[in-house]
Amino acid sequence: MSRPLDIGIGQIKGLLLKMGKISVDATRQALDGFYKHEDNYAEVKMWSNTVQMLAEEVEDRATELIALNQPMASDLRILKAYIKIAYDLERYGRYAMDISEIRHRIGQWSDIDDDRLTLKELGEAALKVMEMSLKMIETMDETMIFELSKIEASTDDMYFENLKNLSKCKGDPVAIVANLLTIRYLERLADHGSYIAESISYAATGKRISIR
Amino acid sequence: MSYQINEELLRFRPKMAQDKVIFNDFNLWYGEKHALIDINIAVKSNIVTAFMGPSGCGKSSLLRGINRMNDIIPVARSTGEVLIDGKNIMGSGINVYDLRKRVGMVFQRPNPFPMSIYDNIAYAPLLHDVAEEEELDKIVENSLRGAALWDEVKDRLDDSAFSLSGGQQQRICIARALSINPDIILMDEPCSALDPIATIKIEALMRELKEKYTVVLVTHNLQQAARVSEMTAFMYIGEIIEFGATRDIFENPREELTEKYITGRFG
Numbered sequence: 001m002s003r004p005l006d007i008g009i010g011q012i013k014g015l016l017l018k019m020g021k022i023s024v025d026a027t028r029q030a031l032d033g034f035y036k037h038e039d040n041y042a043e044v045k046m047w048s049n050t051v052q053m054l055a056e057e058v059e060d061r062a063t064e065l066i067a068l069n070q071p072m073a074s075d076l077r078i079l080k081a082y083i084k085i086a087y088d089l090e091r092y093g094r095y096a097m098d099i100s101e102i103r104h105r106i107g108q109w110s111d112i113d114d115d116r117l118t119l120k121e122l123g124e125a126a127l128k129v130m131e132m133s134l135k136m137i138e139t140m141d142e143t144m145i146f147e148l149s150k151i152e153a154s155t156d157d158m159y160f161e162n163l164k165n166l167s168k169c170k171g172d173p174v175a176i177v178a179n180l181l182t183i184r185y186l187e188r189l190a191d192h193g194s195y196i197a198e199s200i201s202y203a204a205t206g207k208r209i210s211i212r
Numbered sequence: 213m214s215y216q217i218n219e220e221l222l223r224f225r226p227k228m229a230q231d232k233v234i235f236n237d238f239n240l241w242y243g244e245k246h247a248l249i250d251i252n253i254a255v256k257s258n259i260v261t262a263f264m265g266p267s268g269c270g271k272s273s274l275l276r277g278i279n280r281m282n283d284i285i286p287v288a289r290s291t292g293e294v295l296i297d298g299k300n301i302m303g304s305g306i307n308v309y310d311l312r313k314r315v316g317m318v319f320q321r322p323n324p325f326p327m328s329i330y331d332n333i334a335y336a337p338l339l340h341d342v343a344e345e346e347e348l349d350k351i352v353e354n355s356l357r358g359a360a361l362w363d364e365v366k367d368r369l370d371d372s373a374f375s376l377s378g379g380q381q382q383r384i385c386i387a388r389a390l391s392i393n394p395d396i397i398l399m400d401e402p403c404s405a406l407d408p409i410a411t412i413k414i415e416a417l418m419r420e421l422k423e424k425y426t427v428v429l430v431t432h433n434l435q436q437a438a439r440v441s442e443m444t445a446f447m448y449i450g451e452i453i454e455f456g457a458t459r460d461i462f463e464n465p466r467e468e469l470t471e472k473y474i475t476g477r478f479g
Contacts, residue, residue, distance in 0.1 A: 003476055070434075071475070072475055073464065073465055073474050073475050076463060206463065206464030207464075
């Protein structure tokens with residue numbers, strides 16, 4: 001027989017996975033718009049706002065579950081983790097919106113012809129971290145944190161490498177600014193992926209580990 | 213400025229407190245029933261220690277081991293040691309009446325005596341000859357203050373204790389326990405018959421009492437144990453399954469049985 005608490009926790013998990021799916025799709029869409037010089041800000045912003053609304057719903061439901069059921073041990077850890085994860089997923093949506101906003105705010109630019117820049121690879125790595133973090137929410141498999149942390153570390157390396165190369169770049173200043181902002185947002189997206197992994201690890205094991 | 217947060221600092225560290233009560237290989241039988249099995253724990257001084265577990269697990273029996281209340285059950289027998297401040301109270305030559313002066317007890321249901329508020333508190337000091345009559349007024353006032361009841365009853369000390377609410381009656385019982393100046397206060401589900409408001413007052417009182425006394429609490433209410441205690445023991449069928457810092461027990465228990473019990477997945 002399911003406990004009422006199990007039903008509530010399951011519903012919140014469903015909301016988180018929905019937030020995650022929307023966020024990953026929105027990030028992919030924002031990057032696609034960036035690469036193709038298309039202004040899709042309005043649509044990505046709408047998805048970001050949807051994620052934000054769902055984050056508030058998660059917070060409300062988790063708070064209500066805690067107040068009414070007074071959970072302990074793994075139940076309490078899961079709800080604490082879910083509240084934190086809702087914030088991280090909200091940030092996913094916000095960074096997707098920030099990426100799409102660059103083209104919307106600063107207009108067109110000429111692409112930089114420099115083989116040293118690896119923005120697309122960084123984008124794929126950040127998306128991989130995001131997808132893995134969602135898989136961890138779905139499966140509660142804390143062992144995935146190690147693989148995730150390796151990819152996340154590679155996003156840090158790529159970020160600093162691109163930062164260095166962009167600082168020496170002689171291309172269109174608008175393009176440099178646009179690339180600079182985007183690599184920063186991608187690095188932050190991957191950071192939030194690692195925070196989600198840490199939260200799942202804590203919920204599953206009760207041990208706090210940091211991969212930052 | 214650089215600083216480090218040591219997680220240990222954020223948690224209660226039982227090693228810092230002194231052992232007040234130590235159970236060494238303590239076993240208890242009621243006739244053929246082995247009610248407590250190889251109990252080995254140390255209750256620290258000046259904190260609240262909670263015993264929790266399902267009905268019949270032995271938590272009240274363990275509590276009664278601290279003031280030898282099990283002695284009044286004809287079929288009860290025990291082996292092992294219970295040390296208070298290093299002295300084995302199970303040994304020969306122990307005067308149980310003297311022991312119970314040091315170990316006050318509060319029960320599940322408020323059980324004031326059928327007498328005035330004043331006499332409820334003065335009764336034990338007179339019985340145990342721990343006070344002259346002229347000292348009684350001070351003892352009564354101090355005990356009622358200690359139980360956070362003085363301001364509510366100071367103008368009606370001659371009223372019957374039965375005229376008080378359930379929560380006030382329970383605090384009368386706590387004041388009664390304090391009147392003989394014990395070291396240890398045992399509380400056997402002290403809030404189970406009280407409403408939420410009275411429960412909050414008793415819980416607040418427990419936090420104050422531990423400044424002067426060692427408090428041992430038996431409770432079915434997990435949240436109450438989490439709210440008021442520093443150390444918690446989880447018991448099951450006469451055994452201590454897990455004993456540790458309350459925050460660890462409720463957030464990340466080591467034993468699967470503890471996890472199942474406190475998350476309601478038991479049985």
